[in-house]
C-alpha cells in the first residue's frame with residue numbers, strides 16, 4: 001500500500017507501494033460521498049487544477065501521481081446492489097474505492113465470485129481496472145472485461161452511468177483508461193456463482209515447459225509459470241475448476257507455511273538480501289531456490305487460490321506479447337542473462353489471456369502471453385529491464401499500464417489501433433485536461 005503522509009494542503013508526500021513514485025499534491029481530499037466528490041471535481045476544473053483519484057498505490061508507473069488534487073475514495077466502498085441474472089451470474093455494483101480483498105469477501109458471503117483475478121487483492125476496484133490488471137487463463141480476459149457499467153464523475157461534474165448501452169465510447173474509456181474518463185464513483189461487475197479450484201503446482205525443466213506451453217495454456221482454466229533466471233528450473237501452476245460434489249483436498253497448514261511463508265516471503269526475503277549483498281552469488285542462490293521448488297496439489301475457494309501474499313518489495317515490468325512468441329521471448333531473455341550474468345534473484349512470471357476488444361487492453365485483438373520481470377527493490381533494475389524491453393519490442397509487446405516501461409504515445413499509438421479513439425473521447429469529456437498527469441501525457445499524448 002502506498003505510504004501516505006498526513007492530509008492537508010501542500011506538504012504530505014505520497015509514495016507508491018514499490019517506492020518508484022512519489023507526489024506532493026497541492027491538496028489531499030477524502031470525499032465522504034458522491035456529492036462531495038462532485039464538488040471536488042467541479043472546483044478543481046473551475047480553478048484549472050489537475051485532479052487524480054488514487055487507489056492503493058500499487059502501480060509501479062506514475063499513473064496515480066498528481067501535483068494537483070489527490071482524491072482517496074475510502075468512503076466510496078462496499079456493495080451497493082446485487083442484480084441476479086437468468087444464467088446464474090449476477091451484476092454487482094460496488095463503490096469504486098472497494099479493495100479487491102473486501103470485494104472477494106462480500107461476494108463469497110453471497111455465494112458469488114470474480115471469474116478471474118490477479119495474484120494479489122490489495123488493489124481497489126477502480127485502480128485495478130484502470131490499468132488493465134489481469135490474472136491468467138487463455139479463455140479469460142482481465143478484470144476490466146468483467147465490468148458492465150461505471151458511474152463516472154466527468155470534469156464538468158456530471159455524474160454519468162455508462163455501459164455498453166449508454167454512451168458506449170465513454171464506457172470504453174471508463175473501464176480501462178488510466179482515470180482519464182473521470183473519477184469512477186462506482187463500478188458494476190459481472191460475477192459468477194462461487195467456485196472452487198484445484199491447484200496443481202509442479203516443478204519442471206524450463207525447456208520442457210517451453211515446448212508444452214501451448215498445450216498447458218489450452219488444457220487448464222488458469223495456467224502460469226515461474227522461472228528462476230540463471231537456472232533451468234521452473235514451476236508450472238495449473239488451476240482448474242472442480243465439480244461441486246468433489247471432495248476438498250485442503251493444503252496441510254505446515255505445507256502452506258513452508259511454501260507460501262518460507263519460500264515466497266520469509267526465506268525469499270533472506271535470499272534477496274543476500275543477493276543484494278553478494279550479487280555474484282545470485283546464480284547459486286537461484287539454483288538452491290529452484291531446487292527447493294516442490295509440487296503440491298490442493299483445492300480451495302477460487303479467491304484463495306488466485307491470491308498470494310507478496311511481502312518482499314520489488315520492481316516490475318510486464319509485457320503482453322502475441323501468445324505464439326512467448327517461448328522465443330523467454331529463450332532470448334535466458335540468452336541475455338547467461339551472457340551478461342546480470343544478478344536477478346526474482347523469478348520471471350508468464351500468464352495468458354484471451355483476445356478482447358477493449359480499446360486500451362493489453363490483450364486487444366490478440367491471444368496474449370504476459371511475460372513479467374521483477375527485480376528486488378534494493379538491486380538495480382534498469383539494465384535488465386532495458387534489455388528485456390528491446391526483446392519485447394521485436395514482437396510488438398504492449399507494456400502493462402501500471403508497470404515500469406519506457407514507451408511513449410507515438411509507439412503506443414502503433415500498438416493500439418483504438419488509441420486515437422480514446423483520445424477523441426478524452427477531448428469530449430475533459431477538454432481542459434483536469435485528469436491529465438505527466439504519465440498520461442507521455443503514454444496517451446496531448447488532447448486532440
Ligand SMILES: Cc1cc2nc3c(=O)[nH]c(=O)nc-3n(C[C@H](O)[C@H](O)[C@H](O)COP(=O)(O)OP(=O)(O)OC[C@H]3O[C@@H](n4cnc5c(N)ncnc54)[C@H](O)[C@@H]3O)c2cc1C
Nearest residue numbers: 055056057058059063118119123124127133134179184402
Ligand atoms: C505486489 C503487486 C502485485 C500485482 N499483481 C498484479 C497482477 O497479478 N496482475 C496485474 O495485472 N497487475 C498486478 N499489479 C499491478 C496493479 O494491479 C495495478 O498497478 C493496479 O492499477 C493497482 O491498483 P491500485 O488500486 O493500487 O491503483 P493505483 O495504482 O493507485 O492507481 C492506478 C490508476 O487508477 C487510477 N484510479 C484509481 N482510482 C480511481 C478512480 N476512483 N477513478 C478513476 N481513476 C482511478 C489512478 O489515477 C491510476 O491512474 C500488481 C502490483 C503489485 C505492487
